[in-house]
Amino acid sequence: MNLHDKRTPLSVTTGPIGKSRKVYSAPAGRPDIRVPFREIPLDPSCGEPPLRVYDQSGPYGCDAFTPDLSAGLPAARPWLSTRAGLETYAGREVKPEDNGFAEGDRLVPPCPAERKLFRAAGAEPVTQLEFARAGIVTEEMIYVAHRENLCRERALDVAKERIADGESFGADIQEFITPEFVRDEIARGRAIIPANINHPELEPVVIGRNFLVKVNANIGNSAVTSSVAEEVEKMVWASRWGADTVMDLSTGRNIHNIRDWIIRNASVPIGTVPIYQALEKVGGDALKLDWEVFKDTLIEQAEQGVDYFTIHAGVRLAYVPLTASRVTGIVSRGGSIMARWCLSKHRESFLYERFDEICDIMRKYDVSFSLGDGLRPGCNADANDAAQFAELETLGELTKIAWDKGCQVMIEGPGHVPMHKIKANMDKQLKACGEAPFYTLGPLVTDIAPGYDHITSGIGAAMIGWFGTAMLCYVTPKEHLGLPDRDDVKTGVITYRIAAHAADLAKGHPAARERDDAMSRARFDFRWTDQFEIGLDPDTAREYHDETMPKEAHKVAHFCSMCGPKFCSMQITQDLRKEAAEIAAKGMAEKAEEFIEKGAEIYVRE
């Protein structure tokens, strides 16, 4: 890929992962709602049906999809165009500052994909929260219910037992997800479906503690490097490996147009931090920021179809001094900008003072709030301090205002937190923010491993996911050091899929263990190809295996490369079963027979 080609997104990765097949399944009675899954075919010898797994890859993951980036993706939510309560309108003109005054050769062209522009026409329900409160089950709710269930049908008989076997810390894990349950969770504010009415390409995703744990991947150019081709492909690439949402954190020139390309080609929800672009528009000087430029940016991005906005409205003037004794001060970009603004003007920020108006704008497009933690700790030493928790209380107050305005809300969380202080974050968030979904970055459980912060943070992510975080924001190996490349994005996403899945397992989600158990059976049967395919990353698993055992025959060999042919313990256990059966057939002394009888029973396969 040419890093310097800023004009044309040339190509993106397509095709299924490994030998899996993308399938669409419609909930009973709703053939218009096509919900995507991946099905992993297993070796016929095992007699198991294909394993159905959650799929974030969008149309790109299909066998025969040829993307036309200029046209954008087909609508995954065709019902939007006829939904009541919406009006079409001309929309805001794109201004030179939206693209950082880039012009001529340096201007990335806008994405030519055409879409009708919608906004709320009046007081009728527009947001998923408004629908939910009105008792209306939307297509999006039906969609996500079906999506969450996976192969939960298959696990229905053991669902109760698995839920009881888990430890969900008070989450309300369901044996089976109904659209009505989704509606109820959204109405209570415990879940959101970030889905801007101007993002019809979106395949809806539910984010909430009583659903599968989700993962966000950040992409974005920066002043130092990047291109359109790279950013669109990063989004496709991240969702291919399992990012449920993608945040576009671009800064610098062309961000409006790059965002256009991304959203028109995104099947996952897209989040942004509008203050970054607002700051660009005023030449990077935080003191020149004001409500007008911010408001204009909100409308600009809402019209493009951004699904959630990070808004750092919790950074209050009085909290800035609380960061005084910190080792690393304020590390959130948005937090720093707002702290600087507040301190210099000696007043509350326009984000806080105009919060009502922000809500009114976001409601019109059903842009969800991701209330930013501008005062999150930047190191373990600063974790759980007064500044962080004071802001969290404010985020709780703002949540209630946003809910009153009909807006969906999630809350961002840290950051850097040692293991023993993670649960306090979760518990405090649930309490302060009325159980609004928590969306955490990591947290990193130690600061001493630059180059490995996907791991330091993956540990914290798994734990906080277990404790109740609804979505985990990934961290790549390049964190603190540089910009992630393609491999880093994949590593980050897979690490976070591990964390999310480990959390689902620990919470007792009934369908989660199906995949682990399918893997374990494949291991016991030496079905190597199935092991690769069931895994999160078939390519890497196959490659690692082939390094030691390159011959195709080894893929069915009854031994693995760790122990060699004579030693493998799984092989020995299999032999044991056989042996026990043979001994039993021959007959033995009474006591031995008694044992072998049990033994035979033990080791005979069903």
Next chain:
Amino acid sequence: MNLHDKRTPLSVTTGPIGKSRKVYSAPAGRPDIRVPFREIPLDPSCGEPPLRVYDQSGPYGCDAFTPDLSAGLPAARPWLSTRAGLETYAGREVKPEDNGFAEGDRLVPPCPAERKLFRAAGAEPVTQLEFARAGIVTEEMIYVAHRENLCRERALDVAKERIADGESFGADIQEFITPEFVRDEIARGRAIIPANINHPELEPVVIGRNFLVKVNANIGNSAVTSSVAEEVEKMVWASRWGADTVMDLSTGRNIHNIRDWIIRNASVPIGTVPIYQALEKVGGDALKLDWEVFKDTLIEQAEQGVDYFTIHAGVRLAYVPLTASRVTGIVSRGGSIMARWCLSKHRESFLYERFDEICDIMRKYDVSFSLGDGLRPGCNADANDAAQFAELETLGELTKIAWDKGCQVMIEGPGHVPMHKIKANMDKQLKACGEAPFYTLGPLVTDIAPGYDHITSGIGAAMIGWFGTAMLCYVTPKEHLGLPDRDDVKTGVITYRIAAHAADLAKGHPAARERDDAMSRARFDFRWTDQFEIGLDPDTAREYHDETMPKEAHKVAHFCSMCGPKFCSMQITQDLRKEAAEIAAKGMAEKAEEFIEKGAEIYVRE
């Protein structure tokens, strides 16, 4: 490196890590006890002394050390040669079966390094446990006390506070480690110093819940691939990156002689699983195993200087049927071998029946027990089942027998365990085994990520380390797929150092946070080089940084590659401090002044 050169270990990696310097420090009054550390010099601008960190690299980590593998390492425990209670003797003859009947060109020559052979002469104390119970503080105890303290002197004033701030789940975290505390912990069986009297090259390490969490790395050839050069270098390489002990799990030909080369050149404790070699000696047929061949192998390896043996004596006949309903049966190699033996003979294993005699042999050389968990779960579905916990109870009984015989003991643990079932393992182990140190493999918190099992297990390892595990056995990215290469070993070790350190932090170890805080200050000051050097892997951190920002000038630049020059939040916070000071200097309206006065105080650096 030539993978096929089985004759000569050609070279091993030497020299310090990054810009750090290996130093030796002697406890007060004992200049003969030279305890190794690494000191990381920091940029003069910060005014901080060099950061002292734990160092496992042995003499190889020194600036000017030229290894002579044929001569072996110099003695790190010179006092052994004059210790009372020991006798020298001729020792067992090496037999052809010790090396799998390899001969001629296929026989790896023995390591020519000469050592006097010792064993206990009689009933006088020989093991660290016997010394400890007799109230005698050994040189090894003084050594590890000094080693554990690191820069704890520096943190003495905050030690109480840090311990109180941690959550150690009942561990007895010390403000400062004294030799007497070590003695007491060993006497109670709560800690061990695995240190065979025939391994004078060893730099002593203490393993126990009230000390820093340790990491083991496995190496070993197998029937499929490997060479001497590779194995010795793997050991040096693993300890370089932070393995506290190394297990040699070799099978196949030449294992006696390869082990010789490894031990004579190892500054870290070496563990083995003697049943593997015993099985080799009987041609791989578990049913031909008996006490005589096993006993012979124990003596053979004890004389070579192996520091701890994994003994699967807890696999009792009656427990084998308990694995009946498992998804993956028995996955421990040693466990499978013993289960097969028990089942076929319909009797308890010779490991269980002859446990007393095993203790008598191991005591003579102070080989520590690592009581193997032969029935550990091989998948999440099988975690914490009756088979696993029944064996654990038996390990507890055996612990008491070994203690009575004067032997040091640690207990091996799982394996594959979902997050919510990890703590039960730790709690049960502490109770069943009288607080003998727990030594766990992972555990892996999900089964679905082959290729990433260093991460699935690193999550579990950090948690169980926090809960009380004394040593974590690493898992590499190749787990379940193939044999780890050099890069895999490094990745595995670093992942587990992260887990161990995260556990230390969470437990409230007073000195642990020094390194995190040094890193955080370096981040806040934009001291890039210091950030690389303080990290666990300076090479990778520097490489990642240089990919985005290759110029040397950027290493002192006041911005990083993630945000670029205008946006960096740390830069903004620094500007804030400066700005506040300037505004304060100019004077302002009363209320603003009030704030700025505080603000100025906040942001002025000490």
